Amino acid sequence: MTLALAVLGAWGAGALWFQLLPRPAALAAVPCWILLALSAACAPWAWPGRRRTRALLAAFAGAALVLLAWWQSLAPSHDRVWADDVARLLEADVDGDRVVLRNVRNFDWVTETRYAPRWETRAYDLSRLVSGDLILSYWMGPHIAHTLVSFGFDDGRKLVFSLEIRKERQESFSAVGGFFREFEQVIIAADESDIVRTRSNVRKEDVYMYRLRATPAQLRTLFKAYLERAERLRRQPEFYNTLTSNCTTIVFDLARQIDPGLPLDIRLLLSGHVDEYAYDQHALTPGVPFAELRRRAYIDERARRADRDDSRSFSQAIRVGIPGVPAAETR
Structure with a gap:
């Protein structure tokens, strides 16, 4: 007692x-x-x-x-004074494989507090979806990482989905506060030059990218699952929870729609090890030892060079040398 x-x-x-x-x-x-x-x-x-x-x-x-x-x-709300980078909610119109997304984020970040805000409307044909990448960004030691998924189309375009805290303008993230309904959650769809670059180049986090082993049909299912989750949050706000409803658990929940047999694992809580978990589930590029796969997955040096070299786009540059990525994708 x-x-x-x-x-x-x-x-x-x-x-x-x-x-x-x-x-x-x-x-x-x-x-x-x-x-x-x-x-x-x-x-x-x-x-x-x-x-x-x-x-x-x-x-x-x-x-x-x-x-x-x-x-x-206590009730979650959409009616607060939000920070600029989470101010808008993703909206989607889905007609078969044709998807129109409103409020896709494509900010130009100079520093964490200096940026040019830009929200865009984009159209995608999911029949042209050809690749998916798991991205881990380490911001608090080796055991905790932010998890994102990037989808690639055959015309070279990339779109990243991320579940994030929806900060109010005066707030900053607190892992402990995330246990106590301090934040709502939001699904952000963004360009890689925004949501990946701000982590690797502006915040100087350690960012790793892995090619997912998935069929186009599985990728379409996962893409639409993100849209369904975003629509649910748009209709009914929900609190973020550091343990049960975060950037890693959503990837696991959505992946289970493709493979219901995915096992629970402590590495889903220690999100810095979710790449190793995915490797053990045969979800990453096969035939490469995990230590080598992880070494080649580190993108920060390539990302920072891309800021200085306009001859190659950001998305192409960060994929150079990643196992499973075709050479045509990096040219």
């Missing part, structure tokens, strides 16, 4: 802190909650069987019920 009270106390403190800040109420509510939780957790040891113990437990139970009722009342 003491352990359960301590866990509930820690969760409640996090919920109050992340939901009430920067309001002064957080500075009062969190210490009071922690004091009550500690008193209730320690009471059975300090005064076993006494009236004071029962009173403290009753007080904590009442406060916990109020906290849980308040927590359940």
